[in-house]
Amino acid sequence: MTGRLRVGVVGATGWAGRELCRLLLGHPEVGEIVPAARDTTRSFAAVHPNLLGSGLEFVHLDALVERAGALDVVFLCVPAGEAMGMAPELLRRGTRVVDLSADFRFPDPALYERIYARPHSSPELLPEAVFGVTELVRDRLPEARLVANPGCYVISVLLGLLPLAEEGLLGSAGSVHVHAVNGTTGASAKPTRDLHHAEVFGSMLPYSLEGHRHSGELELHLGRLAGGPVDVVMSTAHGAFARGILAQITVLVPPEHRDGLSREALTARYLGRYGSDHSGEHFVLVNDLEKRGGANAKEYGAYPRLSNVVGTNYCHLGVDHDPARSVIKVVSVIDNLGKGAAGSAVQNMNVMVGLPDTTGLRAYAP
Amino acid sequence: MTGRLRVGVVGATGWAGRELCRLLLGHPEVGEIVPAARDTTRSFAAVHPNLLGSGLEFVHLDALVERAGALDVVFLCVPAGEAMGMAPELLRRGTRVVDLSADFRFPDPALYERIYARPHSSPELLPEAVFGVTELVRDRLPEARLVANPGCYVISVLLGLLPLAEEGLLGSAGSVHVHAVNGTTGASAKPTRDLHHAEVFGSMLPYSLEGHRHSGELELHLGRLAGGPVDVVMSTAHGAFARGILAQITVLVPPEHRDGLSREALTARYLGRYGSDHSGEHFVLVNDLEKRGGANAKEYGAYPRLSNVVGTNYCHLGVDHDPARSVIKVVSVIDNLGKGAAGSAVQNMNVMVGLPDTTGLRAYAP
Amino acid sequence: MTGRLRVGVVGATGWAGRELCRLLLGHPEVGEIVPAARDTTRSFAAVHPNLLGSGLEFVHLDALVERAGALDVVFLCVPAGEAMGMAPELLRRGTRVVDLSADFRFPDPALYERIYARPHSSPELLPEAVFGVTELVRDRLPEARLVANPGCYVISVLLGLLPLAEEGLLGSAGSVHVHAVNGTTGASAKPTRDLHHAEVFGSMLPYSLEGHRHSGELELHLGRLAGGPVDVVMSTAHGAFARGILAQITVLVPPEHRDGLSREALTARYLGRYGSDHSGEHFVLVNDLEKRGGANAKEYGAYPRLSNVVGTNYCHLGVDHDPARSVIKVVSVIDNLGKGAAGSAVQNMNVMVGLPDTTGLRAYAP
Amino acid sequence: MTGRLRVGVVGATGWAGRELCRLLLGHPEVGEIVPAARDTTRSFAAVHPNLLGSGLEFVHLDALVERAGALDVVFLCVPAGEAMGMAPELLRRGTRVVDLSADFRFPDPALYERIYARPHSSPELLPEAVFGVTELVRDRLPEARLVANPGCYVISVLLGLLPLAEEGLLGSAGSVHVHAVNGTTGASAKPTRDLHHAEVFGSMLPYSLEGHRHSGELELHLGRLAGGPVDVVMSTAHGAFARGILAQITVLVPPEHRDGLSREALTARYLGRYGSDHSGEHFVLVNDLEKRGGANAKEYGAYPRLSNVVGTNYCHLGVDHDPARSVIKVVSVIDNLGKGAAGSAVQNMNVMVGLPDTTGLRAYAP
The missing domain is CATH 3.30.360.10 (Dihydrodipicolinate Reductase; domain 2)
Structure with missing residues (x-):
């Protein structure tokens, strides 16, 4: 991995996290991937045997947060309700966030609260969150700090x-x-x-x-x-x-x-x-x-x-x-998990950092 | 097979025909099954290896027609457009017909012709054909000569x-x-x-x-x-x-x-x-x-x-x-192929011949 | 269910238990099925939705043991190591046992202990246990009290x-x-x-x-x-x-x-x-x-x-x-789950109680 | 496609041909792909809808042979018995051949004839054919004109x-x-x-x-x-x-x-x-x-x-x-179709033309 981008993946034990790591491993501009989880007891390849050989290992979520300032983008692959607690600290430390959960998809916190049956803890971030269907918001992404990846x-x-x-x-x-x-x-x-x-x-x-x-x-x-x-x-x-x-x-x-x-x-x-x-x-x-x-x-x-x-x-x-x-x-x-989640998230990252949409994403289906 | 009923299955090489034979083999009141096809070159068990052991063999369609008068019911599992040519002769010979195709499902031949893009060759039979959702027409089946099994x-x-x-x-x-x-x-x-x-x-x-x-x-x-x-x-x-x-x-x-x-x-x-x-x-x-x-x-x-x-x-x-x-x-x-075709057809047969709906059909899913 | 046989199924929440219940529900000589489990909090149909409509409900294992004397046969579908603790009491109460686990498959307890890495708690029953490949032991089954169903x-x-x-x-x-x-x-x-x-x-x-x-x-x-x-x-x-x-x-x-x-x-x-x-x-x-x-x-x-x-x-x-x-x-x-477990167990039961092997088991594959 | 390599794929309507095209489309050093077939009546994307968007279209086999001298490598994805007829002409025209069939896997034509029950029409090529398990013959590939890809x-x-x-x-x-x-x-x-x-x-x-x-x-x-x-x-x-x-x-x-x-x-x-x-x-x-x-x-x-x-x-x-x-x-x-056929063939091509094994082939499994 020789690219210039350093990226974090929070919630890297799940399937969206797995697919993100897979795509990022094949991305020519990515130089470092930090897969983070709360539970790091199992080896990365044991959880994701399709990525055997990649050399990736889990780091604890706290360690990723500490390093956030040195990361270009952090992807959040956590259950609805968790991302809104993490995003403020990550943004404060200077990284950019692509959230794959529902937490930042609704500009109106009341709507979020009605649909997800919980209060929103970071309503102040909603106005700036970009709802990331890349094809519709390509112009806004280069400046975006916080992208809400849409539902699949x-x-x-x-x-x-x-x-x-x-x-x-x-x-x-x-x-x-x-x-x-x-x-x-x-x-x-x-x-x-x-x-x-x-x-x-x-x-x-x-x-x-x-x-x-x-x-x-x-x-x-x-x-x-x-x-x-x-x-x-x-x-x-x-x-x-x-x-x-x-x-x-x-x-x-x-x-x-x-x-x-x-x-x-x-x-x-x-x-x-x-x-x-x-x-x-x-x-x-x-x-x-x-x-x-x-x-x-x-x-x-x-x-x-x-x-x-x-x-x-x-x-x-x-x-x-x-x-x-x-x-x-x-x-x-x-x-x-591709266009519906991780692929779309990488596509958004590409535009955020000034790359063409397609970098690292052109593969056709086997 | 010791039951009293003798039944024919036309189009016995297909999947609906296979399932009909399977159900009839397990039906306690069926004593003879005549599986008929136009092409009888392959052995029955080679076409339907799930029925290996049944001892059934294909007879030619013409042979079934010849014997139709001795059969209680004949099931037609043929493509749309073929049943309307076969039913008149079978009925004339004195058997009863359950047709699994679309040929007798529309009382109005014009509607059939519009949907299936071909003229109806036996419109005189349409008035007596019973549209066989057993649950809706149970009372009419004992007298029915011709039942149109509904689409799946x-x-x-x-x-x-x-x-x-x-x-x-x-x-x-x-x-x-x-x-x-x-x-x-x-x-x-x-x-x-x-x-x-x-x-x-x-x-x-x-x-x-x-x-x-x-x-x-x-x-x-x-x-x-x-x-x-x-x-x-x-x-x-x-x-x-x-x-x-x-x-x-x-x-x-x-x-x-x-x-x-x-x-x-x-x-x-x-x-x-x-x-x-x-x-x-x-x-x-x-x-x-x-x-x-x-x-x-x-x-x-x-x-x-x-x-x-x-x-x-x-x-x-x-x-x-x-x-x-x-x-x-x-x-x-x-x-x-069950309730959507062969199962429903056997259920109709049961009521036609005076048996409870459920005879031979009670099996639960594996 | 109008048959004469009353049967119990221990471990009825698992897949072998499910298949046994399914087969017994279609068995013409079975009049009562007692599906037993340790955990009876969920309804039978919720655990086995393919058997929705059967009317069966779980009873607690203890209740089955109490009634064992009134049951013709009890099937044990429990993990290796549990059947050897249950069989003695069931036999003492006068029922016959078909065990689907490995507990009674080895006449020599030392061999069992070597392969399963636990001591055998009922070695006194091993000599009479019949290793139940029906095709090989048909003559011994009518007298058998305890049948060890072979591994699949x-x-x-x-x-x-x-x-x-x-x-x-x-x-x-x-x-x-x-x-x-x-x-x-x-x-x-x-x-x-x-x-x-x-x-x-x-x-x-x-x-x-x-x-x-x-x-x-x-x-x-x-x-x-x-x-x-x-x-x-x-x-x-x-x-x-x-x-x-x-x-x-x-x-x-x-x-x-x-x-x-x-x-x-x-x-x-x-x-x-x-x-x-x-x-x-x-x-x-x-x-x-x-x-x-x-x-x-x-x-x-x-x-x-x-x-x-x-x-x-x-x-x-x-x-x-x-x-x-x-x-x-x-x-x-x-x-x-069929010939490899539940089907074979019912076939053994058939011969044990004097029925033909085939009763309730003739169905071909869909 | 901006790479320097021009490659042909004979038998491009089949699955190995499809996978070859897919891999070559993602290969950074490939600049032109010529998918050839005998039947070119259907559009490429209709036969390989997973490659919709690629812009590839079939050319007739004869047209590929004509152009063979301008192609760096031609892959043969044809049934056993056909490649031995095609290879001599392709080699004569100056391209190199990777054959995915069995035709050149046996140095001894008698062995081929015994196993495949047909005479070998190009035995003169057998001595130079390299049996292409890349891991075993990496040193011989740079000079090879004809590679016999092993069976999957x-x-x-x-x-x-x-x-x-x-x-x-x-x-x-x-x-x-x-x-x-x-x-x-x-x-x-x-x-x-x-x-x-x-x-x-x-x-x-x-x-x-x-x-x-x-x-x-x-x-x-x-x-x-x-x-x-x-x-x-x-x-x-x-x-x-x-x-x-x-x-x-x-x-x-x-x-x-x-x-x-x-x-x-x-x-x-x-x-x-x-x-x-x-x-x-x-x-x-x-x-x-x-x-x-x-x-x-x-x-x-x-x-x-x-x-x-x-x-x-x-x-x-x-x-x-x-x-x-x-x-x-x-x-x-x-x-x-990957390491067992098309992937291995591309790996061989890589080494043949002086690239690292891994070019275009590093993707992990989704």
């Missing part, structure tokens, strides 16, 4: 609806319906019988039907893009795979926008917004295989498939139209 | 929405949104690279976003139950598992029905409709584990999980309420 | 080598090599991070390379069949599936037996021992699909595949010959 | 046994037993019902029990290392995962080498041969987590797990000792 579902849905929101298609037509299936790294890492491999294999586990916390996060940020209130009805489940989110989104098209809608036209709009083959937003790729004449495109190839983004920072989008019911269908796939 | 998605959604439809909750409030994930036995059995194990593993494959054919089937039959038109917006995908459907359904509650809604109240309604622990509809089980004080019920146990019905004829239902968005959430899980 | 690997390997052992082919030629992959229900049900779904997905986990405990069990019982000492070198791993064992066994053929060896001849020998299509041992099926002319038999169909026995009490066997290296290859697949 | 099983086993072979431990003690489970990308990409996802899910498929072709390849090259004949008895199966090989190897220790054997001593020997944490062979990592005091090392962490190398060029090795049976157990895991 939120990234997949915001990128999926951006072209529609910007054109006023979310309008006042009512609700957006999101059905999203997440891998088991999206569940708690705490071992329980429900998450024992033998109980999950071949199954699917719906959860949070009473309203997922990311619904509120989406309503806030989607509402801003749409220029008005948007209801987001979410149905979530864990699938029996380790990584990835498949989000299927339906939007009822307001009557005034129904003319001329077609799959082809919608795909063209998305390509217009995001570009083709990395010509625009590097990490957002619109599935236009049908348009390209891929012989198989009528079949499953016509839509994004989950496995094509696992292990990467890419988001694949597909869009279609059900003319009989006047709904637009959007499919958005990301890796919940 | 349709069974899962109809059972999931029945209590709401019967109480007028689907009303004119707008659309029902269905997101359903089906196993790969729900896809074509024709080998393609898209369905090669290596391409599906760890993935999810969205499909038919332009409108799944079962949307129309659902709109027809749900509309009847609801007493008025219902739009059904479906998003479908294949998950990387062989069997099972997880359907997650959202229903916007009309303002006049919003008072007093709660998960507890909804669960009570569903239990009122379907009974508890087989006290009502044997194969429809409402997940009320939270109510029973299962310590883990707050977690995944609070909702039906897919694996709990795979290999069975059961449908597990769970219901919840998102109060912030006034929507009811329903989860319905079935085995697409 | 042991059943798969013993059935796979029986025809060779009986013909003297294991001879003094040296070692038998067993490579066996077991599902994650074969691992501990105790939740750990190693067994969290996200860590196991897409992986394989070798374990016990220093010598699996079942090696000793196999050497003892295989040695008896072979009439002389046999070394069993085992390599074991968990695969990323919930249920099933694939055992691949290689046997070096002594020079005096090498003439005339061929796949065809070996398959014929196995068919001679076990019969074809349930004509001999009902639950042991020899894969002879190549012989039957299944067109696909040259490919994977030529050998047993794991999925064909999951959820069942069947063992599928395949046998082949590598002429260049003079080894016989045997493939044996079972369900580790 | 062969790489995993050779790396696993190298330290034992070099110390004479394979001796004349008899056979080496290899049990190896490969993902379904290791099977044919040709769609068949046997490989349809629905048939493979939750299963394992043994194959080639009559003797895998890689046995002969191993016997040849292992024999050279061991300095005498070695029998390699292989048992192979496909597991229900897309990528990766788990090889479990047992070696009977000759009596004269049994003293002082222990897991600790063996691990030290392997570390001595391969180094620790990339200090020696970068891509061969010895699992010494127990030694490092990883608290979990007694459990599954003590051995290599498959998922830790999928998507990478790493080989993880673990070694243990069963003292009761005097056998050494070796576990070797690789990605069959």
Whole structure:
């Protein structure tokens, strides 16, 4: 590791922390990684055997805080409610913070308190926290001290609806319906019988039907893009795979926008917004295989498939139209630990320190 | 096999045919199974090695037709468009027919022709065909000559929405949104690279976003139950598992029905409709584990999980309420080849010949 | 449940206990099931949601012991070392015991103590304990009070080598090599991070390379069949599936037996021992699909595949010959919780109480 | 792509070709990739949707051959028997060839003909072909025109046994037993019902029990290392995962080498041969987590797990000792498409063109 950047990872025993370390180990501008945890009894490679050989070892959280002034960026991969206690001290010592938890995603502490059912201990930091969908806030990141990485579902849905929101298609037509299936790294890492491999294999586990916390996060940020209130009805489940989110989104098209809608036209709009083959937003790729004449495109190839983004920072989008019911269908796939968490965090770091978005993040899915 | 019933299975090389044979082999009242196919070159056990030992062998389709008069029931597991050509001759020879395809599901041939893009060759049979959700048509089955087994998605959604439809909750409030994930036995059995194990593993494959054919089937039959038109917006995908459907359904509650809604109240309604622990509809089980004080019920146990019905004829239902968005959430899980196809077909046969629904079908999931 | 038999299941919260309850619920001669556990705080259906609807509830272990005299058979599904403390009291109260643990598998307590590293507290019961591979001890079971169900690997390997052992082919030629992959229900049900779904997905986990405990069990019982000492070198791993064992066994053929060896001849020998299509041992099926002319038999169909026995009490066997290296290859697949544990235990119970082996156990794999 | 190297990939529609393109797209010294196929009707991204965005398109095989003189290296990912027809012309035109098939792995054409049942059409090239286990032939690669990439099983086993072979431990003690489970990308990409996802899910498929072709390849090259004949008895199966090989190897220790054997001593020997944490062979990592005091090392962490190398060029090795049976157990895991094929091929290319082994290949497993 010969790069100039020194970075810390708090909460490095979890899956997001593991993925951050993995990405940072392959990042050409990173010269030092400090993986910190409260419990440092086990060796790093025993906790993360996929990183055997890296030579990394855990340091105690306190030691990282002590050294914070010498670190360019510190990533926080801690449960909701812990980051708001850590960030002030880290910032005071002069490092910059990318928080992967929900603690700094809501400018209004009251909203945070309602959704997460706890008071916010650092409301004074909320005004400066940048909600880090890189594609939307690229200009603000170079100056940012504190970045709130969005929720994994939120990234997949915001990128999926951006072209529609910007054109006023979310309008006042009512609700957006999101059905999203997440891998088991999206569940708690705490071992329980429900998450024992033998109980999950071949199954699917719906959860949070009473309203997922990311619904509120989406309503806030989607509402801003749409220029008005948007209801987001979410149905979530864990699938029996380790990584990835498949989000299927339906939007009822307001009557005034129904003319001329077609799959082809919608795909063209998305390509217009995001570009083709990395010509625009590097990490957002619109599935236009049908348009390209891929012989198989009528079949499953016509839509994004989950496995094509696992292990990467890419988001694949597909869009279609059900003319009989006047709904637009959007499919958005990301890796919940990649673009949905660690990848996105590194992308934000890149822009914060003046690098291109893509540094260290171009890998395609195996 | 010592039972009195003699049954035929047309299209016995496919997965629905395999599952029918499996269920019929364990059925105490079945004495003879005639598995028929157009291609009889391979031995039965080579095509269905899970049934090694059964002693069954394929007969040619023509031979089955010849013997049809001696068979009590013939099941048709053939692609859409083929059953309508076979049923008249089979009925003429005096057997009864349970068709697992879509050919006899629409009383109006024009609707069939619109959805399946082909003319209907036996429209004269449509008036007598019974749409076979056993739970809804139990009284009509003993006299039925021709039963149209519903689509797999349709069974899962109809059972999931029945209590709401019967109480007028689907009303004119707008659309029902269905997101359903089906196993790969729900896809074509024709080998393609898209369905090669290596391409599906760890993935999810969205499909038919332009409108799944079962949307129309659902709109027809749900509309009847609801007493008025219902739009059904479906998003479908294949998950990387062989069997099972997880359907997650959202229903916007009309303002006049919003008072007093709660998960507890909804669960009570569903239990009122379907009974508890087989006290009502044997194969429809409402997940009320939270109510029973299962310590883990707050977690995944609070909702039906897919694996709990795979290999069975059961449908597990769970219901919840998102109060912030006034929507009811329903989860319905079935085995697409069990209750969604072969199990349901055997259940229909049971009632047709005067047996209890449950004969040969009580097995729980491994 | 209208049968005459009353049975108890101790350790009913685990996976073997779950499968026993599932099988007993479908058993036509069982009239009462008493699932017992030390911890009865959760409802039965919350622990075993696949059995929702059964109406079973846990009773405390002490309550089962009190009632033991009224039970025909009690199954013990407890960790090694616990059954030997429970069995004496249960037997004293007049019930019969089928123990699924290792406690009564070794006639010589010293061998048990060496392998399991603890003293045996009930050595006086060892002489009467019947080592319950049903196919080998059918005559002794009607009189047995105490049956020691064999280890799951042991059943798969013993059935796979029986025809060779009986013909003297294991001879003094040296070692038998067993490579066996077991599902994650074969691992501990105790939740750990190693067994969290996200860590196991897409992986394989070798374990016990220093010598699996079942090696000793196999050497003892295989040695008896072979009439002389046999070394069993085992390599074991968990695969990323919930249920099933694939055992691949290689046997070096002594020079005096090498003439005339061929796949065809070996398959014929196995068919001679076990019969074809349930004509001999009902639950042991020899894969002879190549012989039957299944067109696909040259490919994977030529050998047993794991999925064909999951959820069942069947063992599928395949046998082949590598002429260049003079080894016989045997493939044996079972369900580790079925024929490898609960299925086998019910099969033993059947013979103990005078029923055919097959009662309640004929189901084929979904 | 700004590097200096221009490379061709023949057979770019398959999985090895896909992985090669993926690795080359991330290789900092590669400036042009020419993916060639006989069938160029489908777009590259439709065949390889994981590489959507790369901008690659197929060229016809003939066009690649025409341009061969301008390419630094051409990789052949074609079925056994095709490469020997292509290599002479490619070499004549002045490019260098890395062949991933079996065609140039055997110096003696008679051996090739015996194992692959076809005559060798280019025996004149065999003497110069370098059998490309990079770790063994690093010195010969800079001058090599033609490299024969080893079989995927062969790489995993050779790396696993190298330290034992070099110390004479394979001796004349008899056979080496290899049990190896490969993902379904290791099977044919040709769609068949046997490989349809629905048939493979939750299963394992043994194959080639009559003797895998890689046995002969191993016997040849292992024999050279061991300095005498070695029998390699292989048992192979496909597991229900897309990528990766788990090889479990047992070696009977000759009596004269049994003293002082222990897991600790063996691990030290392997570390001595391969180094620790990339200090020696970068891509061969010895699992010494127990030694490092990883608290979990007694459990599954003590051995290599498959998922830790999928998507990478790493080989993880673990070694243990069963003292009761005097056998050494070796576990070797690789990605069959990575270190087992495309990764290894790129590693060879690196050394051929004067780069460090590791260029473009350092990524750890997600």
